[in-house]
Amino acid sequence: MGKGITSRSEDYSQWYNDLVIKADLAEYSAVRGCMVIKPYGYAIWERMQAILDKRFKETGHSNAYFPLFIPKSFFSKEASHVDGFATECAVVTHYRLKNDGNGNIIVDEDAKLEEELIVRPTSETIIWNTYRGWIESYRDLPILVNQWANVVRWEMRTRLFLRTAEFLWQEGHTAHATSEEAVAEAQQMLDVYSEFAEKTLAVPVIRGRKTESERFAGALDTYTIEALMQDGKALQAGTSHFLGQNFAKAFDVKFTSKEGKQEHVWATSWGVSTRLMGALIMAHSDDQGLVLPPKLAPIQVVVVPIFKTDEEKANIDAFVDKLNTELKAQGISVKYDDRDTQRPGFKFAEWELKGVPLRVAIGARDMQNGTVELARRDTQTKDTVEQAGLGARIVALLDEIQDNIFTKALNFRDSHITEVNSYEEFKHVLENKGGFVSCHWDGTPETEKRVKEETKATSRCIPLDFKEEEGVCIFTGKPSKGRVLFAKAY
């Protein structure tokens, strides 16, 4: 191939790393576990942000910004939250550096903070401490706020996009007068996420609830969307939490109800992160490079001219200029790659690697014949087509490609949900096929723990379309009321 990308069959994990690096998406930095998101990778993330942000605003939310730092004492306030998060965090202890006189910069030990500050791993605590000042009466509710921010969790084993010490995300934090309203909000945001995953990322997801042991620290209920990667491992692509009154109680946030009573406020939080970049890459890409759904591709169409003389080039330029104008008017992003430092073959390989959905190649003979060569990234097929009507054809093809990428992922996913009725079968499917395994389970964290230790599979979710069905836990033989999904997961 010459691109230096390991094939998926040879080493899926290495294929992923190669792709992220070679396609110029991200790289590791000089700081352990922290990544640099390169311009091409960031452009995809910006598309994700723009589309999600629009949906958040359409559903009534506003953005705001809360501090990067959280006083250490805040983590002691919400007991269940403590155990879940306050472990691997970056701790700020000093606020000054000084020159040691030999040109070296050292920490000024005289400038020690009275109370250590934690770099936010998530912002529930600082936000609920702030909401106390914003809420007096039911008239101040609901508060529907989102934040785009960086967060830090000191992960020991990191992978670009999938698990990094610092990552980018959005975190919605809402406050409500009633439990029902908060639950409805948490569910609404799960809808927003699943629609985004399927329509924009072209990644089919299973909507469900987490079991107790997989819930977010401090949540009464965690809703999740679970995607499936090409290696048969699941990836949690977004979560939305019903937090009950836990944070309101921890931070003393009360409101006066219509009836004049003092009550604690109900909460939700919900988030997706740059992890979605990992899901996008692993769901669709192939051994030749990235495959990007048109709705997220920073460049949707690349045009490569093939010419020998300046006159031929001028001819092609004029045609491309018209095509470009037509496509831009329809909101389609086009790159005309007329660099004279690289040959067409090099350009073809580069844009294939970067996942541009459509490639148009035009040579002197094409100009004579009134044709172009049109190549699809998703199917790796080429066609010679008429120049007449090319703009409209491209617009239609981009939709077709978006659909095709989704359908391909959906078929793969659907063929990787396997119902099993014994532990033997469970292990056999996990080892030989992967994907989601649907089985009866006794509902206890102890059994989940044992299964995880023995097979590395975790319960992914209780699907929202869960059907009551009498059965027997395949691990313990105890009674079960329905099937849940297990999988190995990222």
Place this chain on the structure above:
Amino acid sequence: MGKGITSRSEDYSQWYNDLVIKADLAEYSAVRGCMVIKPYGYAIWERMQAILDKRFKETGHSNAYFPLFIPKSFFSKEASHVDGFATECAVVTHYRLKNDGNGNIIVDEDAKLEEELIVRPTSETIIWNTYRGWIESYRDLPILVNQWANVVRWEMRTRLFLRTAEFLWQEGHTAHATSEEAVAEAQQMLDVYSEFAEKTLAVPVIRGRKTESERFAGALDTYTIEALMQDGKALQAGTSHFLGQNFAKAFDVKFTSKEGKQEHVWATSWGVSTRLMGALIMAHSDDQGLVLPPKLAPIQVVVVPIFKTDEEKANIDAFVDKLNTELKAQGISVKYDDRDTQRPGFKFAEWELKGVPLRVAIGARDMQNGTVELARRDTQTKDTVEQAGLGARIVALLDEIQDNIFTKALNFRDSHITEVNSYEEFKHVLENKGGFVSCHWDGTPETEKRVKEETKATSRCIPLDFKEEEGVCIFTGKPSKGRVLFAKAY
């Protein structure tokens, strides 16, 4: 007034604080010096971001993201940078918390970092350390990258937006093959900033260069735009730096030129921050509240119905619905404030406080007469106008308001640039009138230092339209080649 805002004449500084709090722009958080940017304030910042980001992209830049943390040793590498920045910074020393067994969270002393990490005060060092891996030949240049990020400088005296320990900004970092190209880039970005300040913020600015002692740490030349606030103090609203080869040398970033030689890369950096929010507020607002230029106002038009019966309300609703559709089609943001929990007078005061440029009030009699009441925030004038043609009138008025706000600020600024020819005059103007004082100066940092100590005024800039003019330094009597601007500043 009933709004609890101190008047400007009484206490300008308190007026500013009151306004930021009462108009729901921002507030202090539980973390010393860190602010919470509230939804209304953040919506203004988002408008700034969107307009600037578009201009950055139009001028060929891409966004990327670099780590929040910088290894301490990086600060020792660029000597002049060290002295300027590596002092008041948040220092991360540990990466884990633990439960002490009594439910208290404490720092795990066993989890100490080998090398301390600094929360970025600015990103030149980590970015140039990264660029080393991106640049081999002249073909890899220029690199035109921008980052939207949070940064931390441990300021001891803080004020909302103007000076906070954490703030939001954008920082552009470009790499070039020649000195000329880098200088041109730094100047281009100054143009982008000054156009943004004048056309969008409606804040007139003086474009200039900083004197040596006011330059950014590590820069060979710092370009600046300087604005004037209503209290006669200057505010640096944006800077663009020509960094020469300083960072390339510190981080060993070389490229092979067309001629096959190894050369160090040339650099620029440029940034504006949430400080612009402070400039916006202090340049235009009055004792009644915010005055927002229409191009930045999250709500450009507020419509308040005045009614007694449901029938009257339904009538008004129908009219507003049509108006709303017409205005939204032109990209104008309209808020229909038909809350039944508040009286019209309360709403008028609230939207005046929040600086909405135009207010439309409609009562039952208006509906009979085919009129509305139209009130301008900038001039505080009201008119009864025909409903027919209202949409077009509003569109035109918003432009007029934008112009008027700018012209008002421009007249104020222009009448506050005073040429002086003696130190006595200099001090007299500073004390009694404020604004920019234009004077001859001997060009030495020593004199600047003395002036600052004696008058608190600093050299703001050497204007780009600087004229050579023989003269005598008003402070030392030494020869001078032209006038520079001094002022007290934020």
